[in-house]
Amino acid sequence: GDKQAVTVIGLGPMGQAMTRAFLAAGHPVTVWNRTASRADEVVAEGAVRADTIEAALAANELVVLSLTDYAAMYALLEPVAAALAGRVVVNLSSDTPERARKAAEWVGRHGGRQLTGGVQSPPSGIGSPQMSTFYSGPADVFEAHRDTLAVLTGTDYRGADPGLAALLYQLQMDIFWTSMLSALHSLAVARANxxxxxxxxxxxxxxxxxxxxxxxxxxxxxxxxxxxxxxxxxxxxxxxxxxxxxxxxxxxxxxxxxxxxxxxxxxxxxxxxxxxxxxxxxxxxxxxxx
Ligand code: NDP
Known part of the structure; x- marks a missing residue:
């Protein structure tokens, strides 16, 4: 096919949903996960399993990370950092703006380029253009991969600062958690009555x-x-x-x-x-x- 091939590293609920969305849109997907069995279902659905993380990085220029946080990225990529040369790392793991900036520097030192993402969707919304993801990082890298990333959710590129997408995501989480907790509290008072x-x-x-x-x-x-x-x-x-x-x-x-x-x-x-x-x-x- 003519669709860009993608590597997805990290197959929690998000990474699995992303892999399925890419497959459904006709993109070849190579996957790798620390716990290998978590890849079984998406491999049965058409993804290609990489046997090592180096093989996953070598397979494609575009590498999507969907990990718990940036510490997980270092745990996985530090031992194989040389394999980052020439890669575009789209980091869709949520974390702080400062950590996203440090990671962009770190990826850059190893010859790769990072786009930071802040995904504003649960796994069930992945594949839906009504959902949205903040992106920040080098504009040319975003432009080059915009159409592929749009398979996951709508895209909202905010600027060159690699911390910006993480910041905007955290600002929304600030509202989300306090408002959800206040609703939970109000409902507890209602139920007590x-x-x-x-x-x-x-x-x-x-x-x-x-x-x-x-x-x-x-x-x-x-x-x-x-x-x-x-x-x-x-x-x-x-x-x-x-x-x-x-x-x-x-x-x-x-x-x-x-x-x-x-x-x-x-x-x-x-x-x-x-x-x-x-x-x-x-x-x-x-x-x-x-
Ligand atoms: P999970 O925490 O379930 O995904 C964890 C993934 O990270 C797994 O692949 C896991 O591997 C891997 N991982 C964690 N720690 C390490 C480590 N130390 N070394 C290697 N691999 C590690 O998260 P989700 O899939 O739910 O989400 C992924 C990201 O998306 C998170 O940053 C989350 O905040 C963000 N997000 C999630 C939303 C949601 O509704 N779920 C909504 C919006 C954003 P293994 O399988 O081996 O444990």
Whole structure:
């Protein structure tokens, strides 16, 4: 065929889904995984098993890594680093921006080039153009492989800094984990009061769906460091968070999460932001930089 051949190293749920998506689109795929048996299914579906990691690297210019983190990459590639010469390493393992930058340097020292990816999709969404992956690294490398990478998800190239895709991914995870945890907490309070998660679901969803409008309103103000208290103020916010905390306590549910929120609100008051919008808390976050 005329489709670019790809090597996939790392066959967790993600690497397997990626291998299947490449195969389905007609790309020849060579695979390797530390635990060899994890390759069995995709090999039965048409992928070629490399017997060694060196053979996997030698097979194709384009090498996709789908590992737990960058430490796993060093564990696998350090002993065979000479085989990186001339390779394009598309690192779709999530980790910190700093580690992604260091890894790009390290791959470069061995004659390869790295594209960093931040995949915003569960394994079930791999192969769907509605899903999206942040990419960063050398623009020419991205352009050369854009069509092949688009087999996995939609592509969103953000720039040359190899840390950028990792950073954008972590920014989204910051929102994801805290918002999912707050929903989990709210549902625990609901259930402690005899309201099932399914019963409360429409209300939980409607609150979650209101967030984009608030973000759209506050984002320009944040960029302008404008924390005017014309539509909300922190003093009112503290009272509201206290009510959440007390409702939680009265329901016999763990208070750690609302207590942490209240502590941040109180630091905002102590810093003199009581008459400002709750967005004044961004000054509290900023001043905590170490
Ligand atoms: P897994 O953690 O299940 O994948 C682990 C892979 O890394 C396996 O191939 C495993 O090999 C290998 N591995 C881990 N540690 C080492 C090591 N020290 N040496 C060699 N190989 C190692 O992750 P997923 O497949 O779920 O995800 C892969 C990446 O994608 C992760 O960075 C994850 O954060 C990211 N991601 C995942 C999402 C998801 O929903 N799953 C969503 C978005 C991003 P072995 O089989 O031998 O253990």
């Amino acid at each position: 005899g309201i099932s998660a399914r019963e409360f679901l429409p209300y939980a969803s409607s609150t979650a769906a209101s967030v984009p409008d608030f973000l759209a309103f506050y984002a320009p103000r944040l960029d302008a460091d404008d924390h005017s208290g014309d539509v909300d103020n922190l003093a009112m916010g503290v009272a509201s968070v206290e009510h959440v905390l007390h409702t939680t306590r009265d329901s016999g549910v763990d208070t750690a999460l609302p207590a942490a929120v209240l502590e941040i609100f109180r630091r905002g008051i102590a810093a003199g932001h009581g008459r400002d919008s709750f967005t004044g808390l961004s000054e509290v976050f900023r001043s905590s930089r170490g």
